Amino acid sequence: MACERIDHEFGFELRVCRWAEREWPPDGDAAAVISRQLGTRSRRWDTIVLEVDPEGLDRRSRFGHERLDSDLLFVVRNAPTEWVYYREALPDPGYPWRYVRESIHEADRRAILDVRKRANRIEIRRRFAYPEWCSRVIAIENKPDLDAGAARALSDQLQRDVALALADEVWVATRATGERIEPALLEDLPVEAGILVFSGGEASVRWHPRRLAVEDPGTRIVERPSEGEFDRSGARFEYASPEWKARKRLEIAERAYERGWRSYIDTMRPDCRHFEGRIDGEALVPHCGAKCREQTAAECSGSCPDFSPEPPAWRTRGWPVEGGPGRGVRRVLERRRKRARSRATGATRGSRR
Numbered sequence: 293m294a295c296e297r298i299d300h301e302f303g304f305e306l307r308v309c310r311w312a313e314r315e316w317p318p319d320g321d322a323a324a325v326i327s328r329q330l331g332t333r334s335r336r337w338d339t340i341v342l343e344v345d346p347e348g349l350d351r352r353s354r355f356g357h358e359r360l361d362s363d364l365l366f367v368v369r370n371a372p373t374e375w376v377y378y379r380e381a382l383p384d385p386g387y388p389w390r391y392v393r394e395s396i397h398e399a400d401r402r403a404i405l406d407v408r409k410r411a412n413r414i415e416i417r418r419r420f421a422y423p424e425w426c427s428r429v430i431a432i433e434n435k436p437d438l439d440a441g442a443a444r445a446l447s448d449q450l451q452r453d454v455a456l457a458l459a460d461e462v463w464v465a466t467r468a469t470g471e472r473i474e475p476a477l478l479e480d481l482p483v484e485a486g487i488l489v490f491s492g493g494e495a496s497v498r499w500h501p502r503r504l505a506v507e508d509p510g511t512r513i514v515e516r517p518s519e520g521e522f523d524r525s526g527a528r529f530e531y532a533s534p535e536w537k538a539r540k541r542l543e544i545a546e547r548a549y550e551r552g553w554r555s556y557i558d559t560m561r562p563d564c565r566h567f568e569g570r571i572d573g574e575a576l577v578p579h580c581g582a583k584c585r586e587q588t589a590a591e592c593s594g595s596c597p598d599f600s601p602e603p604p605a606w607r608t609r610g611w612p613v614e615g616g617p618g619r620g621v622r623r624v625l626e627r628r629r630k631r632a633r634s635r636a637t638g639a640t641r642g643s644r645r
């Protein structure tokens with residue numbers, strides 16, 4: 293039986309990530325780190341592209357591949373170059389010092405900060421200067437089938453993204469329809485959002501985005517009236533300071549750096565006998581032999597009714613090297629994740645393939 297190919301949003305998203313890894317930016321050349329499903333508490337972007345300074349990224353790698361959360365960033369970015377009692381070295385954190393001490397011990401454990409005790413006092417010293425490594429944050433929303441209903445929902449989200457201006461650019465990625473004028477261009481999307489149209493693993497720019505004012509205060513749209521005839525309520529807004537935005541951008545960049553975009557495998561079930569990885573264009577996408585199609589990340593979980601553990605013989609006989617096909621896919625993705633990181637530190641367009 294021939295399996296059907298379903299381009300649901302998840303599979304489309306993986307293909308967009310792979311394309312961005314090879315080709316970003318569409319009209320230029322820059323080193324880029326790609327991730328997915330990151331953002332703020334109230335807003336998650338599908339694909340995130342970080343344009344990075346390769347030399348800065350190289351210096352960032354001294355801090356290890358794990359992300360630095362906001363508390364660790366506070367400590368390592370403010371650490372002095374000489375030994376100083378930590379309370380004199382760091383600015384007032386605005387929260388209890390005991391949390392700062394926990395972060396200092398964590399930084400010590402990860403060998404990214406020098407820490408010693410003198411006269412019962414904790415002293416700290418910078419080990420490495422934390423570099424400016426991420427120059428731009430790009431958000432891409434993936435909608436393979438952008439019909440009028442999907443465009444309406446997306447338009448609301450994009451308006452919020454534009455008002456907040458947390459990302460430097462926002463884009464919509466959609467699948468080519470073959471029509472003379474792509475329907476995405478006719479939908480009521482904010483003019484600030486760029487439009488990318490995908491066909492056969494390649495993308496073309498149909499609308500260029502406007503650069504958003506990330507250094508300025510942003511507007512968070514908390515509530516807006518429905519379009520109902522009788523709704524007389526007003527919209528509610530909050531102010532987002534440039535400092536908050538800068539902090540959030542760096543936190544998102546740190547998470548993106550740690551995760552990359554191939555970490556989806558961590559929440560799926562490559563230990564299921566039906567799990568396969570298939571190459572489509574240049575993207576390795578999961579495929580389910582039981583469903584005879586590409587499965588979504590949400591479907592491929594322990595609660596999947598078709599889940600069946602891979603036979604022990606696949607592991608003991610070292611198939612194909614060690615473990616079944618799912619484990620092979622996990623190893624390939626992990627190798628690619630490492631390669632993508634090191635390529636970005638010295639990237640040229642040619643070396644990204």
Ligand code: SF4
Nearest residue numbers: 564567580592596598
């Ligand atoms: S049967 Fe379920 S758990 Fe197994 S690969 Fe398919 S979707 Fe994933």
